[in-house]
Amino acid sequence: MHDRFARRFGRPPAVVADAPGRVNLVGEHTDYNDGFVLPTAIPQRTRVALAPRDDDRARVTSAACGDAVETYAVGAETRGRGWLDYVQGVTHALAAAGHRVGGFDAAIESTVPIGSGLSSSAALEVAFLRALRAAFGLGLDDVTIARLGQRAEVELVGARVGVMDQMAASLADARTALFVDTRSLAWERVPLPGAAEIVVIDSGVPHAHAAGAYNERRAECERAAALLGVPALRDVPGDALARLAALPPPLDRRARHVVTENARVVEAVAALRAGDVARLGALFDASHASMRDDYAVSVPAVDALVAVARGEPHVHGARLTGGGFGGAIVVLADAGWGAAAGAAIVRRFRDATGGAATLLVPLAGDGRGVPPSRREVTPARGTSGSASG
Numbered sequence: 099m100h101d102r103f104a105r106r107f108g109r110p111p112a113v114v115a116d117a118p119g120r121v122n123l124v125g126e127h128t129d130y131n132d133g134f135v136l137p138t139a140i141p142q143r144t145r146v147a148l149a150p151r152d153d154d155r156a157r158v159t160s161a162a163c164g165d166a167v168e169t170y171a172v173g174a175e176t177r178g179r180g181w182l183d184y185v186q187g188v189t190h191a192l193a194a195a196g197h198r199v200g201g202f203d204a205a206i207e208s209t210v211p212i213g214s215g216l217s218s219s220a221a222l223e224v225a226f227l228r229a230l231r232a233a234f235g236l237g238l239d240d241v242t243i244a245r246l247g248q249r250a251e252v253e254l255v256g257a258r259v260g261v262m263d264q265m266a267a268s269l270a271d272a273r274t275a276l277f278v279d280t281r282s283l284a285w286e287r288v289p290l291p292g293a294a295e296i297v298v299i300d301s302g303v304p305h306a307h308a309a310g311a312y313n314e315r316r317a318e319c320e321r322a323a324a325l326l327g328v329p330a331l332r333d334v335p336g337d338a339l340a341r342l343a344a345l346p347p348p349l350d351r352r353a354r355h356v357v358t359e360n361a362r363v364v365e366a367v368a369a370l371r372a373g374d375v376a377r378l379g380a381l382f383d384a385s386h387a388s389m390r391d392d393y394a395v396s397v398p399a400v401d402a403l404v405a406v407a408r409g410e411p412h413v414h415g416a417r418l419t420g421g422g423f424g425g426a427i428v429v430l431a432d433a434g435w436g437a438a439a440g441a442a443i444v445r446r447f448r449d450a451t452g453g454a455a456t457l458l459v460p461l462a463g464d465g466r467g468v469p470p471s472r473r474e475v476t477p478a479r480g481t482s483g484s485a486s487g
Contacts, residue, residue, distance in 0.1 A: 215420020379414025
């Protein structure tokens with residue numbers, strides 16, 4: 099990456115930072131309802147090489163988008179530049195929060211699949227914020243990094259996302275699940291069970307968080323909360339589902355998903371602590387049914403992929419992960435069987451539907467298959483000093 103940066107900009111980068119994609123185990127569409135989420139990191143990461151400039155120009159290139167150099171003036175960000183909006187959103191959010199950064203040159207590389215529901219946007223935002231933190235000496239902790247990443251996406255990109263993806267990119271690792279209360283932003287790492295593996299399969303149907311349907315779901319939840327007289331759907335107790343029946347459709351179903359999904363996250367944490375793989379798998383299945391039937395964010399190809407996965411031996415549960423309307427599924431398999439089960443699911447899905455699903459990640463709860471850890475920010479070759487993560 100250093101060589102690619104040097105070829106584009108004629109000098110070495112000052113820092114290189116990275117951040118992981120994530121897969122959400124349980125807790126979908128709960129974060130913008132002040133609820134609970136349970137993501138984990140995946141090995142695929144986004145890396146940003148960056149060097150400050152002595153003016154206000156930002157020059158940015160992305161390997162995934164043709165390597166052309168895009169430019170804008172820091173402090174004069176304008177929506178409508180495609181992938182560059184995520185970078186512009188970061189500098190916009192920093193300025194709005196009172197953090198001063200100047201111009202910079204930056205190069206992006208990523209192995210996080212785009213449009214698969216694995217949070218490629220949050221990985222980019224967090225990696226960029228880490229690089230800017232190191233390059234400009236910003237006093238930002240990891241939770242603040244997550245909040246700024248969310249602000250970037252909401253305010254400039256225009257997707258009204260919750261904070262889960264950015265919290266995962268900033269704080270999660272691939273050996274534990276990150277249990278987050280998105281109201282207080284309290285978080286805890288809960289070990290993944292050694293008896294199971296997490297498998298991620300891309301359905302081949304891309305999605306887009308900025309699409310109107312995602313923002314529509316959030317608006318429906320806000321209307322449901324207002325009608326119920328609560329600040330957010332997180333405040334409806336799990337034993338008060340009868341109250342939801344009085345809501346007009348589809349608000350009744352949207353609220354029911356959020357309330358029951360919050361309860362599933364709490365149960366999933368208990369199952370992880372107990373090493374109860376069967377119970378965790380059942381929660382995966384129930385979550386998918388709720389996303390399909392109550393929240394209406396699944397699509398036929400994803401439902402078919404989940405059904406194929408549930409028919410595979412050594413699989414305990416499967417569900418759509420991410421915002422929905424396409425993307426990936428997450429599968430809970432017996433330890434040692436993740437890769438084989440994933441390959442069989444992809445093959446059977448292709449034979450049954452003609453769909454082009456892709457096995458992305460078999461993750462082992464005991465750490466097998468997880469790449470060696472690395473510092474999240476490192477000084478580039480040929481530079482002096484240190485950069486903290």
